[in-house]
Amino acid sequence: MPFSALLEKDFIGRNHELESLYDIHSEVKRGIATSIFLSGQRGIGKTELLKQLFQLLYWKQHEAVPFFYTVNPAFASVYDFSMDYLNKFIRQWLSFQKKDVSLIHANGLSTENLMHLAEKSDAHWAVDIIGNFLQVKTSADAAKLFFSAINTPYHSYLTTGMPVIVIIDNFQKTKEFYGPHSENNNNLWMLFEEVIKYRQAPHILTGSQTELQEMFFEKTSIGESLEFINLSGIDKSTSLKLFTSFCNSYGIAVDRELLSPFADLFNGNPFYIKNFIQTLRKEGKNLSADDLWNVYFNEITIGKFYTCWISQLRKHIPRLELRKVSLEILYHLCSRKTSTAPSNLANMFLISINDLNDIVNIFQTAGIIEMNFSSLKLTEDTILTNVIKGLYNKEILGNPADKIKEALLKERHIAADTHVKTVEPPLFEITIPNIPRAELIALNSLEQIAKSQNISPETIGQLQVALVDLFTNIMPQEKSSDDGNFYLKFKPDKDKFTIEIKTPYKELASLSSPDAIPENQLIKRYIDDIKLEETKSGIKIILTKELKKDTVSST
Ligand SMILES: Nc1ncnc2c1ncn2[C@@H]1O[C@H](COP(=O)(O)OP(=O)(O)O)[C@@H](O)[C@H]1O
Numbered sequence: 001m002p003f004s005a006l007l008e009k010d011f012i013g014r015n016h017e018l019e020s021l022y023d024i025h026s027e028v029k030r031g032i033a034t035s036i037f038l039s040g041q042r043g044i045g046k047t048e049l050l051k052q053l054f055q056l057l058y059w060k061q062h063e064a065v066p067f068f069y070t071v072n073p074a075f076a077s078v079y080d081f082s083m084d085y086l087n088k089f090i091r092q093w094l095s096f097q098k099k100d101v102s103l104i105h106a107n108g109l110s111t112e113n114l115m116h117l118a119e120k121s122d123a124h125w126a127v128d129i130i131g132n133f134l135q136v137k138t139s140a141d142a143a144k145l146f147f148s149a150i151n152t153p154y155h156s157y158l159t160t161g162m163p164v165i166v167i168i169d170n171f172q173k174t175k176e177f178y179g180p181h182s183e184n185n186n187n188l189w190m191l192f193e194e195v196i197k198y199r200q201a202p203h204i205l206t207g208s209q210t211e212l213q214e215m216f217f218e219k220t221s222i223g224e225s226l227e228f229i230n231l232s233g234i235d236k237s238t239s240l241k242l243f244t245s246f247c248n249s250y251g252i253a254v255d256r257e258l259l260s261p262f263a264d265l266f267n268g269n270p271f272y273i274k275n276f277i278q279t280l281r282k283e284g285k286n287l288s289a290d291d292l293w294n295v296y297f298n299e300i301t302i303g304k305f306y307t308c309w310i311s312q313l314r315k316h317i318p319r320l321e322l323r324k325v326s327l328e329i330l331y332h333l334c335s336r337k338t339s340t341a342p343s344n345l346a347n348m349f350l351i352s353i354n355d356l357n358d359i360v361n362i363f364q365t366a367g368i369i370e371m372n373f374s375s376l377k378l379t380e381d382t383i384l385t386n387v388i389k390g391l392y393n394k395e396i397l398g399n400p401a402d403k404i405k406e407a408l409l410k411e412r413h414i415a416a417d418t419h420v421k422t423v424e425p426p427l428f429e430i431t432i433p434n435i436p437r438a439e440l441i442a443l444n445s446l447e448q449i450a451k452s453q454n455i456s457p458e459t460i461g462q463l464q465v466a467l468v469d470l471f472t473n474i475m476p477q478e479k480s481s482d483d484g485n486f487y488l489k490f491k492p493d494k495d496k497f498t499i500e501i502k503t504p505y506k507e508l509a510s511l512s513s514p515d516a517i518p519e520n521q522l523i524k525r526y527i528d529d530i531k532l533e534e535t536k537s538g539i540k541i542i543l544t545k546e547l548k549k550d551t552v553s554s555t
């Protein structure tokens with residue numbers, strides 16, 4: 001293979017995407033295939049998915065030749081790229097035909113050797129193509145050379161009748177080539193527009209989501225002829241499977257429960273998941289929740305997550321004088337869920353709209369912020385948010401690292417606390433206007449609250465009957481002019497459920513004291529204790545129902 005791909009068993013949760021991409025081989029046969037833009041955040045698994053696709057195409061079908069190419073930043077010149085592209089294509093083609101993987105690995109083959117290989121393999125079409133290419137090379141016309149290389153897959157189809165599926169990773173790097181006289185050839189990549197439209201040589205292009213979006217939709221209209229597939233994060237249960245799979249391959253054991261909050265934080269991004277587990281590996285065997293959180297905070301303040309994002313920031317903001325304000329802007333965006341208009345930001349941070357535009361463009365290219373039509377927001381990525389918060393604390397507020405960690409840990413505990421609170425007896429308060437059928441609102445609220453507290457349906461029914469009974473007893477026969485409100489409190493506790501009602505008036509229709517309620521009334525049957533108290537403006541009635549263990553449903 002032109003790369004090392006994961007073993008099939010280690011490639012988790014992308015069957016559906018893989019199958020639908022694999023379908024392209026039958027489409028290409030029928031002449032209906034279209035080129036594809038596979039988009040998705042960094043680390044989401046685009047490259048891995050395409051590697052897996054290549055393996056399938058290589059081993060499982062004979063209809064089309066798969067060609068996998070990663071645009072290598074080391075090939076900065078048009079000449080080097082073109083040579084490399086042609087070379088790899090022909091080798092992969094011959095390798096597929098002969099099922100001889102070693103041909104793929106024969107890197108560094110010179111054009112002469114390649115020619116020799118083609119001749120030896122009786123691949124006359126390839127001999128012609130190489131010959132043609134060498135001729136174009138002598139003309140020193142960069143565009144011609146480039147086009148000749150990228151058109152080779154279609155060219156080969158025309159002579160052999162064998163369609164080709166071209167997979168190009170890091171496609172955005174095709175923007176960075178230089179020509180023979182070091183003139184900039186930044187626009188040569190646009191020539192791909194010509195070659196991706198052939199249905200017998202469809203291209204699957206991937207790489208940096210934001211840069212490609214810009215290349216395909218803003219700089220050219222290539223996007224219009226591309227099918228768009230967006231790879232999103234894997235879901236939570238698949239994430240947990242991936243955690244387990246990585247734990248197994250690295251030989252560490254961590255309780256699945258403990259990993260659950262991280263599955264949420266990493267938002268289905270395999271890159272984060274993999275790196276986290278890799279780092280955990282160095283921490284020893286029996287890891288506690290605190291160990292995991294420590295590793296996480298190290299990761300975002302000094303570790304790999306930090307390094308990855310900070311290098312993006314540094315790379316994209318070379319102007320030192322803009323870095324501080326950029327960080328302040330990012331920090332500001334961290335705390336906002338909604339989008340912000342750039343003009344507001346310029347005012348807020350006292351920078352010119354031009355500088356702001358620069359910053360915004362840069363961050364957009366780096367995939368750090370998302371620009372809507374007229375407003376912008378931070379990319380939804382909790383790791384990025386936390387890295388920015390850490391960095392801001394360190395560089396703008398001058399807090400030492402351990403302080404930052406403390407603060408972040410506290411934040412985590414606050415999040416954990418809200419979790420714990422629901423375990424403490426909660427209290428639900430509602431206000432209902434004194435209107436006809438007010439009891440229906442009360443009944444509905446009671447039902448929702450009791451359900452949320454896992455009270456059994458039978459008990460909920462009894463509480464509701466009691467509440468209706470109570471309302472018929474306390475609703476005024478004739479409405480007074482001042483209608484007022486009923487104040488209700490529901491207090492579900494471990495062993496009892498209390499309902500408190502305050503009326504906006506003092507004269508209850510028929511309820512003078514709890515003892516006055518006849519025994520045969522349902523409220524007496526279902527409620528264990530009834531209390532009446534006079535308040536300043538009305539009457540407070542407190543109903544308490546004992547909950548037997550079995551009345552709390554286990555679900
Ligand atoms: N479905 C998957 N199962 C297991 N590992 C995966 C999966 N998808 C991605 N990975 C791993 O996660 C890391 C990031 O994936 P990669 O394909 O490089 O992301 P992208 O190309 O979108 O930036 C790689 O190490 C890759 O092997």
Ligand SMILES: [Mg+2]
Pocket residue numbers: 046047048169207
């Ligand atoms: Mg990639």
